[in-house]
Amino acid sequence: MNDMRIADRKVSTETAKMTARGVQVYYGENHALKDVDVDILSGTVTAFIGPSGCGKSTFLRCLNRMNDTVASARVLGEIKLDGENIYDKRVDPVTLRARVGMVFQKPNPFPKSIYENVAYGPRIHGLTRNKAELDEVVEMSLKRAALWNEVKDRLDAPGTGLSGGQQQRLCIARAVATSPEVLLMDEPCSALDPIATAQVEELIDELRSQFSVVIVTHSMQQAARVSQRTAFFHLGHLVEYGETGQIFTNPKDPRTESYITGRIG
Amino acid sequence: MSVGLITLIVLGLAVLGFIYGRHRALSAVEGDARHLHSLPSYYGWSVFLFTAVPSLLLMCAWLILQPSIIENRVAALVPEADIAAAGSLNLVMADVRRIAGGIDAMAKEAGLDEAGIDALRADLSDIRGRLAEVGVALGSNVGEPILNAAREFRSLNASMRMAMAVAVIVAAVAGLVFAALRINPALRARNLVEQFVLVLLVSCSMIAVATTVGIIVSLVFESWHFFQLYPAKDFLFSTTWNPKFGGGSSLGIWPLLWGTLYVSFISLIVAAPIGLLAAIYLSEYATPKVRATVKPLLEVLAGIPSIVYGLFALITVGPLLRDWIAVPAGLGDSSSSVMTAGLVMGIMLIPYVSSLSDDIINAVPQAMRDGSFGLGATHSETIKRVVLPAALPGIVGAILLAASRAIGETMIVVMGAGAAAKLSLNPFEAMTTVTVKIVSQLTGDTEFASPETLVAFALGLTLFCFTLALNVLALVIVRKYREQYE
Known part of the structure; x- marks a missing residue:
């Protein structure tokens, strides 16, 4: 699969941005995630792969406490961001989510103008002092999401009027505008066509220079193309976690091998 | 024959039609329903609908038209002098209808037969008093022409009712025979039934639209009357x-x-x-x-x-x-x-x-x-x-x-x-x-x-x-x- 990859395998740093230890998640009676330990490195794209219902999205949603919005969900264990436990009582989940941004599976632009969509985060967090600064942030974010050239003449047009791929890049720009430290992406390309997917993948690789990126994907090619680290989940367990090249070419666990060769899934 | 009874007869015929239609369709293919175009019950329903719907529609139309036809014929019997005395034709006709109703009540309560009704004479028998006994109070004495008009009203009513009963039942039987004879395995009975349903749906939505339009038209019409009696300028701009x-x-x-x-x-x-x-x-x-x-x-x-x-x-x-x-x-x-x-x-x-x-x-x-x-x-x-x-x-x-x-x-x-x-x-x-x-x-x-x-x-x-x-x-x-x- 090496010919398909666009990402540089070398991981620049070995410092962990987020560390998870012994994470358990219950949805009511259902034990959805069992004892997961993962280190998310800074400046790295980490991919979570695994069959449907294996817990990878659940784990992703633990990293910015989005599971708090699900009434029946219960999270045990410890997840640290820069050494601070994010499930500590002193941590405000709202502030946490500003630091750990999220892009969803289905593009979900707000029913507002393109400009207002991107300006949403900076506005609610008071990141800019005046209109000129806000304009600058919006432009920067749209440029980073590789959408600026397509929308610069129609920033007042509704965000929902864009094509699917553009909408997803708008959502990425929206997440980037709050300048998070970690960006979580839950199957960001599953609703996109191959061209839009390629654009978003390229974008993910560029974003790595500013943030740690965690991406959940069903496409193993995508994981191989964009990530430096890959975690394989199966039935709520973290089966294997390591360098992407190693996971795909020389998996240690037989289940990982079966999955990437298409025998289970 | 009352409306209820006629409806029952028509529905009875329709049910018979349903049973016969279903049976006829099945026997045409020797009991193997797979050779029919539609399910056997659809053939039954097609006969049912052809029997009941046109005849009941005819009855509705008849019931709507009958009073105005009778009124017209009876009104011709009322002399000009009576109309002038009462003030308007409407009031006279109201009296005629009440007297006719009173005579019916008399026939029921006092055992008056048809010959007795014919023998009633306005000047001889105390019509007003006898009507009062059965609960119909009249403002004035009844004149001979009015009494005649009431008698005519009764008999016309009765004969029209009879004619309606015959017409409706004939229509039902005709529909039954027509639909039953059409049945053969290739008849698209299901489509036929569904078309009936479609017509039903369309007419229901038409009723909603038509009533709305009707209400608006009557509002506009009566307002127009008002503005002819009272200046629109005062209505719209006066503050008292x-x-x-x-x-x-x-x-x-x-x-x-x-x-x-x-x-x-x-x-x-x-x-x-x-x-x-x-x-x-x-x-x-x-x-x-x-x-x-x-x-x-x-x-x-x-x-x-x-x-x-x-x-x-x-x-x-x-x-x-x-x-x-x-x-x-x-x-x-x-x-x-x-x-x-x-x-x-x-x-x-x-x-x-x-x-x-x-x-x-x-x-x-x-x-x-x-x-x-x-x-x-x-x-x-x-x-x-x-x-x-x-x-x-x-x-x-x-x-x-x-x-x-x-x-x-x-x-x-x-x-x-x-x-x-x-x-x-x-x-x-x-x-x-x-x-x-x-x-x-x-x-x-x-x-x-x-x-x-x-x-x-x-x-x-x-x-x-x-x-x-x-x-x-x-x-x-x-x-x-x-x-x-x-």
Whole structure:
């Protein structure tokens, strides 16, 4: 699969941005995630792969406490961001989510103008002092999401009027505008066509220079193309976690091998 | 033969037709239903429908036309002198119908046979007295021509009834035979039945449209009559409302319109914020358990009849406002006031606003909320900046629906705001609304010829124009501020 990859395998740093230890998640009676330990490195794209219902999205949603919005969900264990436990009582989940941004599976632009969509985060967090600064942030974010050239003449047009791929890049720009430290992406390309997917993948690789990126994907090619680290989940367990090249070419666990060769899934 | 009996006979024939049609279809393919185009019951239904529908339609048409045909024939028998004496043909015909009914009653109670009825003589037998005995009181003695007319009315009625029974049953049998003979395995009975259903659906929707059009046309027509008797300029621009049934009334709409708008405005000031905030709590913050109890409770408010709210306004709210606010503040000493009616009506409208808004807020996709939470927005920021803007068109719709309800409300206004037509800014004074005046102009003995009664139609038309304009406004607002989340 090496010919398909666009990402540089070398991981620049070995410092962990987020560390998870012994994470358990219950949805009511259902034990959805069992004892997961993962280190998310800074400046790295980490991919979570695994069959449907294996817990990878659940784990992703633990990293910015989005599971708090699900009434029946219960999270045990410890997840640290820069050494601070994010499930500590002193941590405000709202502030946490500003630091750990999220892009969803289905593009979900707000029913507002393109400009207002991107300006949403900076506005609610008071990141800019005046209109000129806000304009600058919006432009920067749209440029980073590789959408600026397509929308610069129609920033007042509704965000929902864009094509699917553009909408997803708008959502990425929206997440980037709050300048998070970690960006979580839950199957960001599953609703996109191959061209839009390629654009978003390229974008993910560029974003790595500013943030740690965690991406959940069903496409193993995508994981191989964009990530430096890959975690394989199966039935709520973290089966294997390591360098992407190693996971795909020389998996240690037989289940990982079966999955990437298409025998289970 | 009575209408009920004829209907039963037709339905009986139709059921027989169903059984026969089904049997005939099955026997045509020797019991193997797979060779039929449609399921066997569809063949049965096709015969059933051909038997019942045309004949029952014929009966309806006959029943609608019969009275006017009979009236025309009988009216020819009434001499001019009687019409002049009674005042109008309508009154004479009313007498004729009552006498005919009285004779029927006599035939039943006193055992009068047909020969006896023919032998009745206006000058000899005491018709008025004998009719009074069976409960038909007449204003004057019955003349021979009127009695004859009543006799003719009876016999025509009876013979037409008979003719109708025969015609309807013949039609049913003809339909049955026609449909039964058509049955063969290739007949598309299912399509036929479905076409009948389609016609049924279309005619039901036509009825809704036609009645609406009919109501508007009659409003316009009667208002036209009114404007011929009373100058439109005075109606639209005069600021006094002072109907006198003796004539010389001034019928300016402004005091009434002002009352309507004032009361509706106050009620919306109460209902819109409370209803909307309640809806936000229920849909966004309340736990499922709280929601499951509070929502039905709130909806109970919508089930209380408006007359009960009226009592509440009259007995509790009115005196309370007068004693604690109006009198101390020197704003008046009337217990009926615009404020009373507006407050109580506002309470009545809360569930309309809250229940509809709640459904609309719930319909905003969870993805919108997730997107906002994912950017680090708090719950209330999410509601203010994402959920409410997305739900806005629906919320505006809910509030305007409540507004139309407020404009049309009558009972609470009668009991809460009084019936005095006044143009005043003081909310603690008694005022009245268009609907209340429509009621008061039409109650009692009225004749639809004077401007004082016909004005009700003009008022109704004005009200209709108002609610129509409100709906159009709502559409415009919704189009303009719509935030689509598809």
